[in-house]
Amino acid sequence: MTAIAPAGTGAPGRATIDAKTLRTDRWWIQPLITVLVLVAFIIYSTIRAFMGSKFYKDPYISPFYSPCLSKAGCGDAPSIDIFPSNAFFTPAIFILIFPLGFRLTCYYYRKAYYRSFWLSPPACAVAEPHQSYSGETKLPLLGNNIHRYFFYAGMVFNVILTYDAILAFRFERDGGHHFGIGLGTVVMVLNATLLWLYTLSCHSCRHIIGGRLTHFSKHPVRYKLWGYVSTLNHKHMQLAWVSLFGVALTDVYVLLVSSGAFTDPRWVS
Ligand code: FES
Numbered sequence: 001m002t003a004i005a006p007a008g009t010g011a012p013g014r015a016t017i018d019a020k021t022l023r024t025d026r027w028w029i030q031p032l033i034t035v036l037v038l039v040a041f042i043i044y045s046t047i048r049a050f051m052g053s054k055f056y057k058d059p060y061i062s063p064f065y066s067p068c069l070s071k072a073g074c075g076d077a078p079s080i081d082i083f084p085s086n087a088f089f090t091p092a093i094f095i096l097i098f099p100l101g102f103r104l105t106c107y108y109y110r111k112a113y114y115r116s117f118w119l120s121p122p123a124c125a126v127a128e129p130h131q132s133y134s135g136e137t138k139l140p141l142l143g144n145n146i147h148r149y150f151f152y153a154g155m156v157f158n159v160i161l162t163y164d165a166i167l168a169f170r171f172e173r174d175g176g177h178h179f180g181i182g183l184g185t186v187v188m189v190l191n192a193t194l195l196w197l198y199t200l201s202c203h204s205c206r207h208i209i210g211g212r213l214t215h216f217s218k219h220p221v222r223y224k225l226w227g228y229v230s231t232l233n234h235k236h237m238q239l240a241w242v243s244l245f246g247v248a249l250t251d252v253y254v255l256l257v258s259s260g261a262f263t264d265p266r267w268v269s
Contacts, residue, residue, distance in 0.1 A: 022125070030116075031116035038113065041244060045100075045251075048092065049096055056074050057257045059171060062250065064247075064251050067160050068080070069094070070082065076172070098156075099154065102151065106240060107147070108240045151202055154202075158196050161192045182269065184254070195247070206226065
């Protein structure tokens with residue numbers, strides 16, 4: 001049987017250093033914050049996904065429950081009536097597979113959670129505790145290679161959420177619909193915009209647009225688009241976080257207005 005060579009700081013040719021790291025700064029703050037934020041989001045989204053209610057207040061719908069797959073609770077929003085209102089598995093549980101799969105396989109989030117949850121490594125110049133490294137060549141991490149397909153799914157959801165944002169300008173009054181703007185409208189538009197920016201800054205998007213070309217000069221349109229998404233790509237980490245907060249806060253907003261805890265301020269109605 002072939003012996004597995006030690007990895008990390010124990011690898012052949014590496015200097016023998018007993019200390020886990022020689023860094024003296026607070027390198028652990030960043031992975032700690034990452035863990036806290038992601039765990040908080042996972043707990044919140046799980047609670048909301050199983051709640052199965054308070055996800056719609058005319059004309060706003062929570063991104064967790066869009067597209068609306070259960071007529072009950074969606075008012076007169078466009079819906080496909082698949083789920084009974086009392087189903088244990090709510091529509092959100094199925095819907096969230098796609099945006100969460102997109103984020104879970106995202107190149108940036110991979111770096112973030114490999115470092116913070118698996119300590120692999122926890123930070124630059126800090127030894128990791130693992131003795132071997134198989135990267136993304138085995139399950140479950142092998143599954144991260146399907147990121148490109150989640151990107152396509154993410155684009156579809158962006159179109160749906162953009163449609164929701166447009167509908168957020170349509171208020172019901174006197175039995176009809178009128179143009180209006182409320183705080184929720186702004187929240188919905190901001191959420192859709194941030195999701196587009198995050199999706200278009202994706203590394204897969206950049207490769208789909210400008211990859212596998214031998215001569216950019218023969219593809220001026222793709223070159224131009226590649227330049228735009230490359231500019232966004234520089235901000236991918238920031239867009240990943242801000243869009244995650246955007247989704248969570250949009251759901252919180254819909255939860256508050258649909259439960260009556262907060263009244264949506266309306267400037268035009
Ligand atoms: S690399 Fe982050 S969304 Fe594609």
